[in-house]
Amino acid sequence: MSEAKTIAIIGAGPVGLAAAAHVLERGMSPIVLEAGPEAGHAIRQWQHVQLFSPWEYNVDKAAARLLAPTGWNSPDPQAYPTGGELLEGYLMPLVTRTPLREVIRTSSQVSAVSRVGFDKAKTKGREQAPFEIRYQNGKGPEVLRADAVIDTSGTWFSPNPAGSNGLPAIGEAECASRVAIGMPDVRGINRSRYAGKKVAVLGAGHSAVGTLIDLARLAEEVPETQPVWLLRGADPAKAFGGGRNDKLAARGELGSAFAALVTSGKIRVETEFGVTHLSESEGRLEVSAGSGCAARSVVVDELIVSTGFRPDFSFLSELRLRLDPVIEAPVALAPLIDPNEHSCGTVRPHGARELSHDEPGFYLAGMKSYGRAPTFLMMTGYEQVRSIAADIAGDKKAAARVELVLPETGVCTRGGVETTSAAGCCGGPAKQEASACCAADETAKKAGASGCGCA
Template sequence: MSPVVVIGAGPQGLAAAAHLLERGLEPLVLEAGDSPAAAVAEWGHVRLFSPWSELTDAAARRLLEPTGWSLPESGFPTGAQWIEGYLAPLAEVLGGRVAYDSEVVGVGRKGRDLAVDDGRAEQPFVVHVRRGDGTEARFEAQAVIDASGTWTTPNPAGADGLPALGERAAVSGGLVDFRVPTAAEASEFAGGHVVIVGNGHSAATAIGLFARVAKRAPDTRVTWVLRRGSVGNTFGGGSGDELPERGALGQRAKKAVEDGLVDLVTGFRTEEVVVEHGRVSLRAEDGRRLEPADRIIVLTGFRPDLSFLTEIRLDLDMRLQAPARVAEEVDPNIHSCGSVRATGAADLAHPEPGFFIVGAKSYGRAPTFLALTGFEQVRSVVAEIAGDREAAARVDLVLPDTGVCGGAGLFDEPAEVNSGAGCCTSAPQPISLGERPRR
């Protein structure tokens, strides 16, 4: 029988392989990178806000434990530590079932293009792969689990979802980046000006990093750009967050603003990236222009890469590009604390039987995906593929509250209005957005 193809050897892809083996099914994991969790390795210097106990999958642990592996007792690992302590050993146990340098460039049904109904469901999937040496391969599969993530497709600085005028050239010139720098890289900008664009956890991480640089070198300028007119839930749920490290992340960013280490600019929707004399600045749709900077770091989230799924029949939400039933749960326009539930095979299914999108990609453009969510997804999906409908329908996870309520607030809400308060926590106190104090 054909294997079940898993796209991506990241946390969810490797966990899916472990569940498949436990169910007596043969996995074939196709990884575009040259090592397990290659995407995680690119942000390996960043510390996760989930503890070790929430970063490993149950079936994966059962596969690893006979080798003498044991779960670290406590702590919050960096991405690199996550790979070293769990993901790389798991990939090693899976052995030849993981193929590296194998980029999936297309998925379809054997002998049937997207338009053909007749006999479609009875045909195996075909997965087209381009290897690192340029050669191509084609695999048949009884089912496909897409756990490829979203890391390679970051959102642009342009506020309309498209790269701003001049953005591509600025990226090519090394003046715009889309990842959180290392501490050493951030220190190189001491005494300079850095602009951070974004509203999520990655942006808060970068703000904390550069705030430390500004504290050591007071002539350093850090500008934090938000598209929304309101601070809203930018600083997270604080003590109301059931993941304390996640809550603390936002509070550290808030303190950096209050202490004058960071200039916060709201309601700034980038229309153009301007490069002049080796420096770079942003111009907003309303005509405002930021002072020239040495680097702009865009941390505006990610979007799914659907380019290799054009021959698969998908049921995606038109806004989030997530499976429609998942989108109902994670829509950042409306979701509030306690409202996000775990999702399983029934939520992740598409009109193409046997095809599932799991992991961060299953949230489409929505943020705040947890490893725990992905582990529950793959448990349910593999049970469905194995024919265990009861296990597939069961929910074995309750997600921790964020401590943030009421969605993202009104997009054009003025800066002096706080829209982030609600059912979970007391209203955040307003902060001054005027001139930063002298230090």
């Protein structure tokens, strides 16, 4: 029965292409809709960035099986690729040398997903109705029907604004010419924009940290360059990561290098800086925080907003999604990844069970499945789509099976309390309990405790 199934996959990034490989391997028919002109369109925006996970964690197993007969040379599993190398060494061979080349439709922007003959409110017979996916491809509106939909469209093109309340700062739109989003290539193609300038970076995640390190290196080459770190929180050390305890060595080294630059004064730090206003100031940009007597500001030439991303659900409004109201992730996944509670690197691998909704046959996967949580790893997405493909094919046993062990950070926070453990963050991942974020939490829940047991 699975052979007749057509599976629509939204997004041709690494996780979307992995989904297509697993669907194909299950004897079903994938159709991949990619909004950009080429597969991996979002990655092309950060080709200069080195991943902090080595090749062994960035190649999906089903995709590798597709590539094997093509003469593809598998990269050194211990080497750390850049975004550009990920494209050249893996994604482009996958989309040009394997059967996936026949199922990818580029420049195809999905505008809506629903069920044939059913709006969101109509129930009887809903599960039997195929999905209807509408998209634009430059030739006018197109319609695709599918038995299931996997949304791996990501979040890269839905960045969070500068404003600390989740809204754009007042004046942000008017000052857009001096504001960049994400991780611009400050030492490469964007060098002329930032060299010799005073540049503020807003954010505390890996994007902000990486950009500030690059700006500090640029300052060594062009001494007039002045990096300024605008931090919403009070403690810069929270951005330094697990250091030597991090089993992803490059991630630990990134945090250690950043800590050294901050400690040495090469990066100016403004803590508790919740941006409220942006305005022009004598040909420069004034970035303001607070109000009244507590207001303060810095004047810079450029601002880079690295405050993370959020999912776009606008084209899914006719589907019955079950989303956590805080994290905007599927309700069963949200407790495992809630950054208000923890930053563990040992989020338990999860799949179809945690990613399904009240709309049978529809799944969120990849970065988008994490909602507003910033802790997604590519290998997690590969495990997600392996499980989802099995679930759609009716192999419930394989869908429920865990086939991934995640590397640990060695340092995590629970309810704001930092802990370190050589045996694994918070005791390691949970083994059975779906709502438990880690082993200590699972133990507490089995004992009848409510909430998070390892705080």
